[in-house]
Amino acid sequence: MNGGKVRCSVNGSDANSTKSDIDLALIPRNICSCGKHLDSIGHPQSCYAYVLCIEIDGTVYPFGIACPLEQCRNSITGECSTNCSQAVCSETVPSGFCTTPAPMLPAVATSQHIQCYGNSTFQYSGKVQIVCVLNQTEFSSINVTFETTKQSNLIAQIASNRTVKLVDTSGKIVVRISSKIVTVELLNASCIDSGLYVVAVDLGSEIAIAQGQLTIKTRPDKPTLQIPFHTVENHKIAITCTGNTGSPAGSLQILIKRLNVSDTITLNISNDYVQVTQKPKICSHEETVTLDEILTSDWNLTTIQCKAVNQETAAEDDDSLYYTSEESQIVLIEENYCSTGEEYKYHPKSCYHYVRCLTNGMVSNQCASPLCFFNATVTCSNCNEVPCPEP
Known part of the structure; x- marks a missing residue:
């Protein structure tokens, strides 16, 4: 039936039929099988129409919709525009959303003219x-x-x-x-x-x-670094760096400097325990690097930073601090910290926090502002009355 012609007439009389034929342009029934409600795609048979997927009672059906007058559809997105050039109308429409690739800019064959x-x-x-x-x-x-x-x-x-x-x-x-x-x-x-x-x-x-x-x-932006405040020896934590790496896309680096070690280590993000996700946007590429790490004792007092690197858009004379996160330090709580039998103990990272020892582990709590942890009996008090141990 595709490509056939339809004419309307009264009682089969050609004399009373419509003045012109209408061409049939069939849509494959399964074109929306992997689509969702209100998805659109180019009409495979007509440059002047698009396919709209509509969900009815749990099933997604395709409907052919004509573009506005003198407009043509985009083969992949289905959106209509005034561009009705030969290049647009000759583009191949994907057979459905199951096989539709990520949208790409249209390719044009090389011309000798x-x-x-x-x-x-x-x-x-x-x-x-x-x-x-x-x-x-x-x-x-x-x-x-x-x-x-x-x-x-x-x-x-x-x-x-x-x-x-x-x-x-x-x-x-x-x-x-x-x-x-x-x-x-x-x-x-x-x-x-x-x-x-x-x-x-x-x-x-x-x-x-x-x-x-x-x-x-575009140049990268200053990334943000997230490290849990409460870090316990031999427990796993997630260290997360998020930032725009610029356009074309650059990358994020996690910089690690151990205590009493002069060199800063750049983490190899190709390791299995590092996850990288990217979200391309117009003129920017948001990237997230997550490091899952069990904190052994040698991580104590380690400083960490996150840096956005883009060799194409970040000039050598740019201030690297603009592309580098604030520094964060890991202060470990010893695994046996609660073995003394006290329920409340000072937090080694902050005077404004304290550790509460429970039967199945430990948690950190924060004193009400502007108080500081005092002792196991009077948990929080004025900060000027509290000796604050250095980490």
Whole structure:
């Protein structure tokens, strides 16, 4: 039935039938089998429609939805835009969400008629250009579009007489043509401008397409380090470092300095006991490094820091403190700390805390502000009355 035609008539009479046929564009029944409610994907049979997944009584069904007038769908996301170029309409739609890869920027086959050159720059660092070179001066029209995984926007149209009609209204893009060169210039590029700038040239006999990638670079941010306050000898803890490593993505390092050891050790995060998770975002990459470690006695008074490293965006003369977390020190509580029989004991890491010894272990508690731990009988008192032992 796919590709068939439908006509409506009264009592089978051709004389009273609709004026034109409607083509059938079938959607595979299982296209939403791995999708969820309100997921969307490109329509596999029509550039002018998308598939919306709707859950009804526990089952997800596909529904074909027409794009607004003069708009076309993105093959992967299903989102409609004014980009109805040949490149968009010829893209293959994945057979379903089971096989849909992570969204990728559309790939354009190399053309012998035009070549574009990408560029990279830091965010808000001034003008940046994407330059495309034609191998001939005659053409019918040129469309310049901006493409990302989520959108496709027409920027400008160039007529055969080389008149440029700027469609973009942001005020920060200039499109020029001179001789055989098309230049797309961004006056002060930001993260949202990172993507593909596609130039489609209508040569009459064919449409030649090329693209230039604009990469917006950003530096890392200062990461945060999380270490449990209450650390007991020979017990396992999780040391967590989280931070934006910049774009393109850098990495996080955990720096360990043992007591009475001059050298700082950079933890090898490829070890089995280290977990790394990444969350790419626009112009940033959030990374989390988690170290699960059993704290033997040699960890006592060890200082730890976390550092964001990015060889592409962090300059050598940058202050490394900007990319390094605050320092944290591990102060171990001895495993047999409660063997003296006291229920309450001072906490070796802080005068504002104390250790409570229980039958099945120990816990740390904090005195009400601004009090400090005093002794086993009067747990908390004025801090000026309390001798505070050094760790």
